[in-house]
Amino acid sequence: MKKQWFAGLLVLIMLLLQACSDGSGSGDSPAAADKGGEGDKVTITYAMWDKNMQPAYEEIIRKFQDANPNIEVKLELTPWEQYWVKMEAAATGSALPDVFWMNGPNFMKYALNEMIAPIGNRVAADGIDLNNYPKALIDLYTYNGQPYALPGYYDTVALYYNKKIFDDAGLPYPDDTWDWAKHKEVAASLTDPSKGIYGFSAELWNQGAFYNTIFQAGGYVISQDKKSSGYDKPEAIAGLKFLTNMIQEGISPTFAQLSETPGHTLFESGKSALYFGGSWYQGALMKAEALKGNIGVTLLPKGEKRATVMHGVGYALSAKTKHPEEAWKFVNYLGSREAAEILGATGTTIPAFKGTEGAWVESNPELNLQVFIDSTEYGVPFPVSKLTSQWQEKETEILGRAWEGSMSIEDAAKQLAEEMNKILSIE
Amino acid sequence: MFGRNRMLGRLAIHTVLCFGALLMVGPFIWMLLTSVKTFSEAAQVPPVIFPSRVIWENYTEVLRVLPFDKYYFNTAITTISRTLGQVVLCSMAAYAFARIEFPGRNLIFMLCLSVLMVPGQIFIIPQFLIMKDLGWLNSLQALIVPGIFSAFGTFLLRQFFMTLPKDVEEAAKLDGCNHFHTYWRIMLPMVKPALIALIIFTALASWNELLWPLIVNTSPDKMTLAAGIASLKGQYTTDYPTMMAGTLMATLPMIVMFIVLQRYFIEGIALTGSKG
Numbered sequence: 001m002k003k004q005w006f007a008g009l010l011v012l013i014m015l016l017l018q019a020c021s022d023g024s025g026s027g028d029s030p031a032a033a034d035k036g037g038e039g040d041k042v043t044i045t046y047a048m049w050d051k052n053m054q055p056a057y058e059e060i061i062r063k064f065q066d067a068n069p070n071i072e073v074k075l076e077l078t079p080w081e082q083y084w085v086k087m088e089a090a091a092t093g094s095a096l097p098d099v100f101w102m103n104g105p106n107f108m109k110y111a112l113n114e115m116i117a118p119i120g121n122r123v124a125a126d127g128i129d130l131n132n133y134p135k136a137l138i139d140l141y142t143y144n145g146q147p148y149a150l151p152g153y154y155d156t157v158a159l160y161y162n163k164k165i166f167d168d169a170g171l172p173y174p175d176d177t178w179d180w181a182k183h184k185e186v187a188a189s190l191t192d193p194s195k196g197i198y199g200f201s202a203e204l205w206n207q208g209a210f211y212n213t214i215f216q217a218g219g220y221v222i223s224q225d226k227k228s229s230g231y232d233k234p235e236a237i238a239g240l241k242f243l244t245n246m247i248q249e250g251i252s253p254t255f256a257q258l259s260e261t262p263g264h265t266l267f268e269s270g271k272s273a274l275y276f277g278g279s280w281y282q283g284a285l286m287k288a289e290a291l292k293g294n295i296g297v298t299l300l301p302k303g304e305k306r307a308t309v310m311h312g313v314g315y316a317l318s319a320k321t322k323h324p325e326e327a328w329k330f331v332n333y334l335g336s337r338e339a340a341e342i343l344g345a346t347g348t349t350i351p352a353f354k355g356t357e358g359a360w361v362e363s364n365p366e367l368n369l370q371v372f373i374d375s376t377e378y379g380v381p382f383p384v385s386k387l388t389s390q391w392q393e394k395e396t397e398i399l400g401r402a403w404e405g406s407m408s409i410e411d412a413a414k415q416l417a418e419e420m421n422k423i424l425s426i427e
Numbered sequence: 428m429f430g431r432n433r434m435l436g437r438l439a440i441h442t443v444l445c446f447g448a449l450l451m452v453g454p455f456i457w458m459l460l461t462s463v464k465t466f467s468e469a470a471q472v473p474p475v476i477f478p479s480r481v482i483w484e485n486y487t488e489v490l491r492v493l494p495f496d497k498y499y500f501n502t503a504i505t506t507i508s509r510t511l512g513q514v515v516l517c518s519m520a521a522y523a524f525a526r527i528e529f530p531g532r533n534l535i536f537m538l539c540l541s542v543l544m545v546p547g548q549i550f551i552i553p554q555f556l557i558m559k560d561l562g563w564l565n566s567l568q569a570l571i572v573p574g575i576f577s578a579f580g581t582f583l584l585r586q587f588f589m590t591l592p593k594d595v596e597e598a599a600k601l602d603g604c605n606h607f608h609t610y611w612r613i614m615l616p617m618v619k620p621a622l623i624a625l626i627i628f629t630a631l632a633s634w635n636e637l638l639w640p641l642i643v644n645t646s647p648d649k650m651t652l653a654a655g656i657a658s659l660k661g662q663y664t665t666d667y668p669t670m671m672a673g674t675l676m677a678t679l680p681m682i683v684m685f686i687v688l689q690r691y692f693i694e695g696i697a698l699t700g701s702k703g
Contacts, residue, residue, distance in 0.1 A: 045645070052661050076645035080662040086642045089555040095564065097645075261472050269472040284664035289467040 040070075042326045047076045047100035049083040052283075056346040060339045064330060071326045091115045094320045098327040099334070102149050102316040104140050104381070105388035111143045112386055116316040118146040122328050128335065133352045136310040136379040149314025150335030151352035153343060155279040156308045156375040157212050157300060159183075164294040165190055165197060165273040174274070176299045176371075180216075180242055183274070183301040187251045190273040201263030201272045202243040202252040204403045206395060207309050207382065209276055214239035216303030221383035227424055229391075232417035239303065241409050244402055255403040267291075276300065279350055279372040282364060297367050299375060310379030312352055386427045391420040462486070462671035469667045485672040493655050493673060494647060502634060502651040503680075505570045509633045510626055512575030517625065518618070520576075521584030522610045526596065536585075542578040551642060558643050569643040570651065574633055580625050587621040588614060623691035627684070634681055652677040 048057060054077060061073045076097060078086050084106060090096045096115060110116045123130065130138050130147065137151035161174050169190055174183075187199025203209045214221060219235030222228075230236050246252040253266065267275040268288035277285070277297075285295060300308055315334045321327045333339055340353035347363025350372060361369045385391075394416055402412035461469050462485055464478040489495075523529075524536050554573050563569040591614060599609045615622075640654040647655070656673045659666065 047645070050662055051658055052664075074646070077647075077658050078641055078645070079657045079660045081660065082638060082641040082657070085551070085638065089552050089642050092552050093556045093559045095555075095559050265470060265472050268467070268470055271472060278663070280663050287466045288470065289465065290471065 041072055042070060042323050043072045043074060044099060044321070044323055044327050044330060045074045045076055045097040046330065047078065047083075047087075047097040049078055049080045049101060050348075051077060051079070053343070053346070053348050056343045056348060059342050060334065063338065063342070064333045067333075068326075068329060071329065073330060096318040096320060098318050098321040098323060099330050100316055100318065101152070102141070102314045104311055104384045105392065107141055107148065107314070107316075108143060108384055108386040108388065110316065111148050114319050116148055117319040117321075117324070118143075118148055119150070119317060119328070119331070120146045122332075123147060123150075126332055128332065132337075132354050133335075134310065134354070134376045134379060136376070136381040137312045137314070137352055140310075140312070140381040140384070141314045141316075149316040150331055152313045152315050152334060153349040154310055154312030154352050154376075154379075155350065156310050156372045156379055157208060157276055157278050158297050158308070158371050158375060159300050160267065160275045160277045160281070160285070161296045161298070162267065162270060162273050162291065162294055163296050164270065164291075173296055174298050174301075178298070178301040180301050180303050184242075184246060184251065187246065187274055188249065191251050193250070196271055198253050198266065198272050199251045200246055200274045201258060201266050202246045202403075203258055203263045203276075204255065204396065204400055205263075206392065207311060208278060210240055210243055210399070211309045211380075211383065212276065212300055212307060213242050213303060215307035215309065215380045216300070216305060217242070218304040222385055222420075222424075226385045226427070229417040229420035229424065231413045231420060235304070237409055237413045240399070240402070240413060242303070244409055247403065248405070255400070255405070279369070282367055282369065283348065286364065286366070293366070295367060297369070297371055299371050306378045307380050308375040308378065309382055310376060311382035385424060387423050391423045394419045394423070458671045458675055461668055462675050464668050466666055466668060469671075482668065485668045486676070489659075489669045489673040489676070492659070492669070495652075495655075495673075495676065497648050498650060498652045498655045498677075499680075501567060501570070501649065502653075502677075504567060505574075505651060506630050506633045508571045509574040510629045512571070513577055513580045513629045514622055514626060516576045517580030518584050518615060518622065519610065520581045522588055522614060524581065525585045525588035526614075527606060539578050539581060543582070548638075551638070554639075555642055563643070565644050565646050565649050567649060570636075570640055570649075573639070574629075574636075577629070580629065583625060584618060584621055587618040591617055620691055623688055627688055630684060631681060 046057075046061070048054075054075070057075060061075060064073060065071065083101075087096065087100070087106075091110070091113070102110065102116065111118075128150075133151040134154065137154055138147060141147060141149040141151070159174055159178075163173060166173050171186060171189070174186070183200070190199040191197065211221060214230075214236045217235045217239035219233050219237075219239050220230035221236070223230060243252075247254055252258075253261075253272075258266075263272060263275055264277065264281065264285075266272040267277070268285065268291060270290050282297070285291070299306070315331045317324070317327055317331050335353070337353050337356060340351035340356040341359065343349065344351040344356050344359035345363075347360055350357050350360050357373045361373060363369075398407075398412050398416040398419065401407035402409045460476065460478065463481045463483065464475065465480075465482055468475045468478055520539075524532065524539075558564055558569045558573075563572075595613060595617075596609055599613045604613065635653050636651065637653045637657055640651045641657065644650060644654070650658075656670060656677060659670045659673065
C-alpha cells in the first residue's frame with residue numbers, strides 16, 4: 001500500500017511539472033514569441049523599475065500599439081533593488097529585454113561590452129533632433145561620440161524649505177539670491193536644539209548632496225577623459241567642506257543621527273528647516289501631513305557658481321534583440337514628444353523632451369516646480385565611468401569617515417582620489 | 428524557603444522569556460500597526476505607534492494594485508512542489524549516504540556538502556543560463572526545479588539516519604526487506620521530527636524567496652508573493668502602509684502552517700540538540 005502511495009506521489013510531481021511547462025510554453029515564453037513569421041505579430045519586451053510610472057508607460061504602450069498593430073510590447077517591472085542584478089544575469093545569458101531603462105552609473109559598462117546598441121545612425125535616419133533634450137542627458141549617454149539611448153525623464157536637485165520654521169523665526173524664505181554664506185548663516189540661526197530642529201541636513205549622498213556642492217565650488221568628480229579623479233582638487237574639497245562644516249557646527253545632525261533617521265524623514269517631520277532634495281521627491285513630500293501647506297522650494301544656493309546634478313533615465317536598445325527594427329520603433333516613440341507629454345501629465349517625473357515639462361510643473365500648483373526646469377540651464381551630468389559602482393562604494397566608505405569626524409576632509413578627499421585613480425587606471 | 432526560591436527562579440526565567448518573546452513578536456506587531464497607518468504616520472519622526480484612525484483601505488488598495496490570487500497560487504504551487512521534492516529526494520540521498528556502502532560515497536558526500544560552503548549568489552548567473560537554455564524563463568518550473576533538492580536537507584537527514592540503531596535495520600533485512608523497503612517502511616518513519624523540520628525550513632525559504640523569482644521571471648502572472656510585493660518598492664519613495672498590508676496577507680499561510688506543525692517543530696529542534 002505504502003509503495004503505491006509513494007509511486008502516486010512521484011507521478012503527481014511529474015504531472016505538476018508537466019502542467020506548469022505546458023502552461024508557459026503555450027503563450028508567453030520568449031521562445032514562443034520568436035516563432036512568428038513575417039507579417040505576424042512581433043512581441044518585444046520593455047523593462048523598467050519604477051512602479052509609480054507604470055500607469056504612464058501602460059498608456060504610452062497602448063498608444064504605440066494602436067499605431068503599430070503588428071507589434072506587441074510587454075512591460076516587465078523589476079524593483080530597483082533587484083533590477084541591475086537581473087539585468088546582469090540577463091546580459092550574461094544574452095537574454096536582455098529588447099528595450100530597457102538605462103541609468104548613468106551602469107551605462108558605460110553596457111556600452112563597452114556591446115550589450116546595448118549605438119543608435120547614432122538610426123537617430124540620423126529617422127531625423128530625430130537631439131537638441132530636443134537637455135544637453136547634459138545626451139552627454140550622459142554618449143560614448144565614443146555615439147549616442148546610446150534616448151533620454152526619458154530626468155531629475156535635478158533644489159532647495160526645499162519648511163515655511164513654518166521660517167515664519168516662527170520671523171525670517172524671509174530662501175530665494176534665488178542665496179549663496180552658501182547666506183545658507184549657512186540662516187541655517188545656523190534656525191537651529192534650535194531645545195526643539196530638536198536643525199537648520200539643514202548634510203547627508204552623505206552623492207546625487208542629493210555632495211556632487212552638487214562640488215560642482216558649485218567649481219570642482220569635478222571625474223575628468224572629461226574619465227582618466228582621473230577630481231576629489232583631491234581644492235574646489236572639490238571646498239564643496240565637501242561646505243557640508244561637513246555644518247555638521248561640525250551643529251547646524252546639521254551628526255552623521256550617526258542621519259544614518260539612523262535620513263534627512264528627508266527629518267524634513268518631513270518638521271525637524272529640518274532646509275533640505276536638498278530632488279525633483280523626484282516632491283510627490284511623496286506632498287503626502288507628509290505634518291508639513292501641509294508649509295513647503296517651499298527654490299534654487300540651490302550658489303557657490304562659486306550655480307550647479308545641480310542632472311541625472312535621468314535613458315531608453316536603451318539591446319544589441320542582441322531579435323527584432324531590432326520593431327524595438328527601435330518603440331524606442332523612437334518613447335523618446336517622442338507625444339510619449340513625453342503622457343509621462344508629464346501624470347506628474348510623476350520631468351519628461352526629457354524640451355517643452356513638455358509644463359504638465360509636470362502644473363501637476364503640483366502648491367510648489368514652484370519651475371525651479372527644477374530652470375536648473376537644467378546649469379545642470380551637470382551625473383559623473384560616471386566604466387566602473388562607476390566601484391568608486392562610488394569608496395565614496396561612501398572614505399567620505400563616511402570625514403562625515404563622522406574621524407578623519408579630516410582633506411585627508412579623506414586625498415585618499416578617495418588615490419583609490420579612485422587606482423580603479424580608473426584599470427578600466 | 429526552598430519553594431520560594433524556586434518561585435523566584437521561575438519568575439526570573441519567565442521575565443527573561445517574556446522579554447525575548449516581545450522582542451521576537453515586535454516586528455510583526457509593527458507591521459500590523461503600519462499596515463493601518465496613513466503614509467505620513469508611517470514615515471514620521473518620532474515614530475507614531477498607534478495610528479489616529481485605522482485605515483483598512485490599505486488592504487483594498489494592495490488587492491487592487493496586485494493580482495494576489497495569482498501570486499498565492501504561484502507561491503503555493505512552488506512551495507508545495509519544492510517541499511515535497513526535497514523531502515523525497517533529500518531523504519533518499521541521506522539514507523544512501525548514511526547506510527549504503529558504495530564506492531566513492533564519502534567523496535560524493537563531500538562534494539554535496541561543498542555546495543553549502545559557497546554563498547548562494549554565486550549560482551545565480553549559471554542557474555539563470557541553464558534556465559534560459561531549457562527555455563524555462565518566465566515559467567513556474569524555473570522556480571521549482573532548482574529548489575527541489577538541497578545539500579542542507581541531505582546533510583540534516585543523514586545525521587539523523589546515522590543516529591538510528593543498526594539493529595532495526597538488520598532485523599528488517601532478516602525479514603526480507605530490500606534497501607528501498609527498509610528506507611521507506613522502517614527508517615523514514617523514525618526520522619519524522621527531522622522531516623517536519625525540513626518541511627518547515629524549505630516551505631519558509633521557498634515562500635519567502637525574493638531574488639530568484641525576480642531574476643528568472645518577468646511577467647506578473649508568473650510572480651510569487653514576495654517578488655510581487657517587492658515591486659511596490661519605488662526607487663526613492665515607498666508606500667509602506669500598503670506594502671505592509673500586502674506583506675501581512677502574504678505571511679498568514681506561513682503562520683497557520685507554523686501553528687499546525689509547531690509541536691513537531693519543537694520536537695525536531697529538541698532532537699537536533701540532544702543527538703546532533
